[in-house]
Amino acid sequence: MGKITGFMEYERVEEGYRPIPERVKNYKEFVIGLSDEQAKVQGARCMDCGTPFCNSGCPVNNIIPDFNDLVYRQDWENAFTVLDSTNNFPEFTGRICPAPCEEACVLNVNDDPVGIKSIEHAIIDRAWEHGWVAPRPAKIRTGKKVAVVGSGPAGMAAAQQLARAGHDVTLFEKNDRIGGLLRYGIPDFKMEKLHIDRRVEQMKAEGVAFRTWVMVGELPKGSKVTNWAKETISAKALQDQFDAVLLTGGAEQSRDLPVPGRELDGIHFAMEFLPQQNKINAGDKVKGQIRADGKHVIVIGGGDTGSDCVGTSNRHGAASVTQFELMPQPPEHENKPLTWPYWPYKLRTSSSHEEGCEREFAIATKEFLGDGKSGKVAGLKTVRVEWKDGKMTEVPGSEQVLKADLVLLAMGFTSPVATILEGFGVEKDARGNAKATTDFIGGYATNVSKVFAAGDMRRGQSLVVWAIREGRQAARAVDEFLMGFSDLPR
Numbered sequence: 001m002g003k004i005t006g007f008m009e010y011e012r013v014e015e016g017y018r019p020i021p022e023r024v025k026n027y028k029e030f031v032i033g034l035s036d037e038q039a040k041v042q043g044a045r046c047m048d049c050g051t052p053f054c055n056s057g058c059p060v061n062n063i064i065p066d067f068n069d070l071v072y073r074q075d076w077e078n079a080f081t082v083l084d085s086t087n088n089f090p091e092f093t094g095r096i097c098p099a100p101c102e103e104a105c106v107l108n109v110n111d112d113p114v115g116i117k118s119i120e121h122a123i124i125d126r127a128w129e130h131g132w133v134a135p136r137p138a139k140i141r142t143g144k145k146v147a148v149v150g151s152g153p154a155g156m157a158a159a160q161q162l163a164r165a166g167h168d169v170t171l172f173e174k175n176d177r178i179g180g181l182l183r184y185g186i187p188d189f190k191m192e193k194l195h196i197d198r199r200v201e202q203m204k205a206e207g208v209a210f211r212t213w214v215m216v217g218e219l220p221k222g223s224k225v226t227n228w229a230k231e232t233i234s235a236k237a238l239q240d241q242f243d244a245v246l247l248t249g250g251a252e253q254s255r256d257l258p259v260p261g262r263e264l265d266g267i268h269f270a271m272e273f274l275p276q277q278n279k280i281n282a283g284d285k286v287k288g289q290i291r292a293d294g295k296h297v298i299v300i301g302g303g304d305t306g307s308d309c310v311g312t313s314n315r316h317g318a319a320s321v322t323q324f325e326l327m328p329q330p331p332e333h334e335n336k337p338l339t340w341p342y343w344p345y346k347l348r349t350s351s352s353h354e355e356g357c358e359r360e361f362a363i364a365t366k367e368f369l370g371d372g373k374s375g376k377v378a379g380l381k382t383v384r385v386e387w388k389d390g391k392m393t394e395v396p397g398s399e400q401v402l403k404a405d406l407v408l409l410a411m412g413f414t415s416p417v418a419t420i421l422e423g424f425g426v427e428k429d430a431r432g433n434a435k436a437t438t439d440f441i442g443g444y445a446t447n448v449s450k451v452f453a454a455g456d457m458r459r460g461q462s463l464v465v466w467a468i469r470e471g472r473q474a475a476r477a478v479d480e481f482l483m484g485f486s487d488l489p490r
Contacts, residue, residue, distance in 0.1 A: 001065075002072030006044030012112035013038050015121070020355050024314050027188040027281050030351075031095070034115075036074065039122045042115045043072035049106045053341040054116060057104025059469040060087045064101060064116055071119055080127040083120060086489070088157045088468055089199060091128070092182060094121030095191045097465045098304075104341035128198070135205035138166035144482045147172060147242040149216045149420065150249035152180025153464050154455025156199065157471030158246055158478070161488055163206045165479045170209045170242075172216055172233075177282070180250055182464070184275035187308050189315070193282065216249075217423030235423035244450045244478050247434060248471060249420055251456040255411040257300060261368030266377040270305045270410035277312050292316035296403045298380060299323045300365060301410030304350075309408045311352030322358040322402070328387060329361035362386060364394070369401065379403050413461040424451050434458045440490075444474040445481070452478055 003009075016032035017023070023030035034042065046068035054064040063082050070079035083090050094117060105113035127133050144167045148159045151173035159171045177183050179196040200210065213230040216238060238245055254269040256262075268290055276286045292313040299309045302325030313321045334344030353359065364385050371378040384398035415432030426446045427435040434453035436446050444452045454474035455467045472489065479486040 001046070001048035002069045003044040006041075006072075007047050007107055007111070007114075010041050010045050012045065012115055013042060013118075014115065015118045017351060023189065024355055027277070027315060029095070029189060029192050031121075033125060034118050034122045039071050039119055040074060042119055043068040043070075045107065045114045046072075047107060051106075053104040053106055054101040054114075057341055058101040059463070059465045060093075060472070061469075062086050062101065062116075062120070064114075067123060068114065068116070068119060071123065076123065076126050077130070077132055079123050080132050083123050084127075084133075087120075088160055088472065089153065089195075090120050090124035091195045091199075092153060092191065093117075093465050093468070094124055095195075096186055097463060100343055100463075100465075103343055106341075109336060109340055133198075133202065135202050136164055137206045138164055140166050141168070142166040142483065144168065144244070145170070145242045146478060146482075147238050147245045149238070149245065149247050150180060150455070150457065151178040151210070151212075152248065152250050152455065152467060153182060154250075154457075154467035154471035154474070155180065155246075155248035156203070157468045158248060158454060158475040159208050159471075160203050160206065161472055161475035162246075162478060163203065163208045165475070165483075165486070165488055167479070167482065168209075169207065170211060171203075172214050173210070173212045174215045176212055178210055178212065181252070184278050185271060185305070185308075187274060187312055188278060188281045189311060190308070193278070217420040235420070235425075239424075239450065244452065244482055245424070246444075246474055246478055247420065247424070247426070247446075247451065247453040247457055248455040248467075248474075249416055249457045251413045251415055251433065251461045252417045253413055253415045253432075254409065255414050257365060257409055257411065259365055259367055261370060261377070264368050264370050264377040265375055266405060267368060267407045268409065270299075270301070270309050270408050273408050274305075274308055274312060277315075290406070292318040292321075292406055294319050295405035297321045297406045297408065298402065298404040299408045299410055301325070301412065302327070302359070302361075303410065303412060305412070306408075306410035307350040307352045309410050310357045311350075311355060313406075313408075314352065314355045314357075318406075320358070321356060322360060323353075324363050324365065324382075325359070325361045326364055326385065326392075327361065329359075364392075366399070368407065377404055377407055380407065413456075415460075416457045421457075424448050426451060426453065431460055433460050438470075438473065442477070444470075444477040450481070452481075 018030040048065045067079040067082045099117040101116045102113040146167045148155045148171045159169045163169045215232045297313045297318045299306045330347045334346040367381040369379040384395040429435045436453045454470040476486045476488040476490045
């Protein structure tokens with residue numbers, strides 16, 4: 001514990017943002033990290049609790065009080081060592097994780113929590129700057145071959161852990177670049193892709209082989225190979241060639257809104273809209289890019305993906321942006337005695353909302369309206385809703401028509417896409433995800449011999465930090481399956 005009275009003396013300091021008029025002109029990150037002195041003060045606020053709820057609030061169980069203390073003492077290299085011991089990619093979580101650890105902070109009971117996420121961000125940025133992040137190739141090779149299918153955060157974390165255990169790991173990705181939704185779902189203004197690229201180089205030096213543009217299993221009906229990948233490899237071929245297969249393909253099936261007028265042009269899933277801009281930022285050419293320039297944009301879905309659509313639309317130069325949420329507006333402040341240390345229900349305003357966005361709560365879309373000529377969407381017929389006894393009912397007389405030239409559906413994801421699970425014969429749970437437990441013995445194993453599943457493909461749509469946790473735990477399970485024991489952390 002760096003400073004015994006620090007939590008009483010110092011206030012929480014937030015990371016800064018570049019001015020809105022400046023940042024909406026480009027797709028660069030705009031968060032201004034903590035200075036050394038600011039980070040020291042924030043580290044001093046940590047109380048080193050007897051029971052640090054932040055540890056359990058963090059899915060990867062970061063050893064938060066320890067690195068807070070080390071930052072207070074300005075021992076940055078050892079702070080990185082502690083952080084790196086539990087989290088493969090702090091530069092991802094330090095940028096896009098919603099920080100459940102902070103909600104669980106004991107100081108949050110009656111004060112502002114410790115700025116854990118900003119401290120983590122500061123540690124990893126300094127680690128890269130000073131060259132402390134280095135490849136750690138295995139000293140002994142096992143001769144075992146492992147295929148990891150899906151290169152999002154779960155797949156990357158698992159592949160890195162398995163390579164460090166000495167296995168020959170090949171990471172398969174259906175897209176042209178590594179990263180999954182980190183690459184093509186998260187806008188660059190929240191996380192630039194150089195953070196993925198340098199981790200890929202580190203993993204290559206650790207022995208991980210990367211194969212992009214490869215679809216494992218059969219393609220979805222009606223799809224062409226060129227739409228997804230340049231080649232396919234069957235589930236059987238993968239099982240024959242590798243000693244173990246770990247499925248980490250995510251849950252990318254977008255939730256649809258089947259109301260009248262859905263067939264109109266100008267209505268797109270968020271995951272049609274967002275990846276295109278990321279490809280443009282990477283220097284690719286995208287034919288017929290979905291643009292929001294000068295348009296009245298309505299984003300249906302009040303979560304993070306919807307917020308990303310808001311920020312991207314503002315950077316396109318939309319005439320207006322409105323975001324719909326079916327649920328009532330949450331309270332500005334949570335009921336801490338009721339919710340702490342769990343994730344609270346409260347109103348959250350993102351940096352994208354602050355850049356310009358009207359937010360509508362307790363509203364439902366009844367119909368998409370066309371312009372009557374070109375078959376393009378021109379508006380939405382909406383109705384206000386209210387919730388009683390857990391049931392939604394429409395408010396009589398509340399129907400209205402709103403103008404919309406572009407509608408983006410961002411209502412979450414339901415299950416894995418394609419037919420990869422069917423190709424392997426993996427049983428599904430009630431939600432359509434791969435069925436596998438997280439038991440200490442036999443965890444992450446599916447009903448198919450030597451086939452494992454982790455990440456969103458197993459647990460459903462979730463956070464990047466949960467994906468990293470599952471990737472690490474699944475790597476240990478695979479290592480144990482192959483070797484009879486494992487020294488990898490769980």
